[in-house]
Amino acid sequence: MVQVNTNYLKLKAGYLFPEISRRIKDFSSKNQNVDLIRLGIGDVTEPLPLACRDAMKAAIEEMGTEEGFRGYGPEQGYQWLRESISKNDYLSRGCDISAEEIFVSDGSKCDSSNILDILGKDNKIAVTDPVYPVYVDTNVMTGRTGEANLAGEYQGLSYIPINSENGFEAAIPKEKFDLIYLCFPNNPTGAVATREQLASWVKYAKENNSLILFDAAYEAFIKDDSIPHSIFEIEGSKDCAIEFRSFSKNAGFTGTRCAFTVIPRCLKGQAGLEEVDLWSLWNRRQSTKFNGVSYVVQRGAEAVYSKEGQIQIKKLVSFYMDNAQIIKSNLTAAGFEVFGAVNAPYAWIKTPKNMNSWDFFDFLLEKANVVGTPGSGFGAAGEGYFRLSAFNSRENVEKAMKRIVKL
Numbered sequence: 343m344v345q346v347n348t349n350y351l352k353l354k355a356g357y358l359f360p361e362i363s364r365r366i367k368d369f370s371s372k373n374q375n376v377d378l379i380r381l382g383i384g385d386v387t388e389p390l391p392l393a394c395r396d397a398m399k400a401a402i403e404e405m406g407t408e409e410g411f412r413g414y415g416p417e418q419g420y421q422w423l424r425e426s427i428s429k430n431d432y433l434s435r436g437c438d439i440s441a442e443e444i445f446v447s448d449g450s451k452c453d454s455s456n457i458l459d460i461l462g463k464d465n466k467i468a469v470t471d472p473v474y475p476v477y478v479d480t481n482v483m484t485g486r487t488g489e490a491n492l493a494g495e496y497q498g499l500s501y502i503p504i505n506s507e508n509g510f511e512a513a514i515p516k517e518k519f520d521l522i523y524l525c526f527p528n529n530p531t532g533a534v535a536t537r538e539q540l541a542s543w544v545k546y547a548k549e550n551n552s553l554i555l556f557d558a559a560y561e562a563f564i565k566d567d568s569i570p571h572s573i574f575e576i577e578g579s580k581d582c583a584i585e586f587r588s589f590s591k592n593a594g595f596t597g598t599r600c601a602f603t604v605i606p607r608c609l610k611g612q613a614g615l616e617e618v619d620l621w622s623l624w625n626r627r628q629s630t631k632f633n634g635v636s637y638v639v640q641r642g643a644e645a646v647y648s649k650e651g652q653i654q655i656k657k658l659v660s661f662y663m664d665n666a667q668i669i670k671s672n673l674t675a676a677g678f679e680v681f682g683a684v685n686a687p688y689a690w691i692k693t694p695k696n697m698n699s700w701d702f703f704d705f706l707l708e709k710a711n712v713v714g715t716p717g718s719g720f721g722a723a724g725e726g727y728f729r730l731s732a733f734n735s736r737e738n739v740e741k742a743m744k745r746i747v748k749l
Contacts, residue, residue, distance in 0.1 A: 349485045358719035379742040381730045382713040386594045391654035397645035401638040415634045419446025423640045426647045437574040448599040450586040455480040460623040465520035470512050471501035472720030477523045493722040503723040518550045525557035530720045530729040531690040532682015534569045540576045547582035554583040562592035564685045580606040593646050600643040662687045665739045666732035672743040687732040710745040
């Protein structure tokens, strides 16, 4: 009989969002006529921007001609998209990131997992807690951890708590870590990192020869001009950081699939006593395991940077952030302690009456017919908190708030 990857057996009951889906399915089967409002998973609801749709339609027509048809594209992404990203997302902010350092992909979730392909298994790893579950689970799947304890913490990973007591600021460790996952604006707490905080992390990484994996998937939602949108705004970061970005939330590409990862050419890793170029390893990995994002989708992503595209995605971002403000203001007025929802599309809520987060999930599901995300699903330090997403229609957000406040 074929042998399985036993690391998968270490995983807790199920990935967070499938477990939520299971509970919803069970509830819905018993309550078939209930109008459920889903503010759990961070999936967008508004249509793709017109500029992106028009660009994709034109690309489809182009693909229908002999001279315009394209088969396999470059695994790293088409040059014109990489140059647009470099110019608009990095050079415009004073970040010295070239087109060749940008790798277009089908999702930052995929990339934050696949990056482990080029990194050794003996690295000492730190994650924030609560944390986006993919960072933890993919390390488990690839054999970089031991078993989980009763709190759900895995041997071989170190957890840096971020909570209301420390202002949701990830403290710089006193010990040395080789690999550090940072996500700002943070999923799930909605917290942001100041320029000074990121500078402290870069200083730590350079002093300890560490690598920061920086997830900036929600950077478009930052309203505060003093908050960095990229870790590469920090001097010295090109020597110690990889950044993941996505078109999913700012341009509604969750179902269209387009993202990118930035790996500076100067970034090095260690192989025995030898220094190794991480850019070359990732380029080799992508060339072997990935056939690139479709031409049509990349044309749609390129249109994000057009004049019309910029106007439309700013409107889209503002729409979701207005939803976030509605959630925050209504729940705060009702007596809830609410964090985030200012520079990020998530509200991080203290559960009332010391309810645990899954009990509060079930309470809202059954009594208000509203779906959220239990904080404990993001890590042990997430217990006692609950996440609500601003990604939904205005009507549903307002209706959900009326239901919760009424309780």
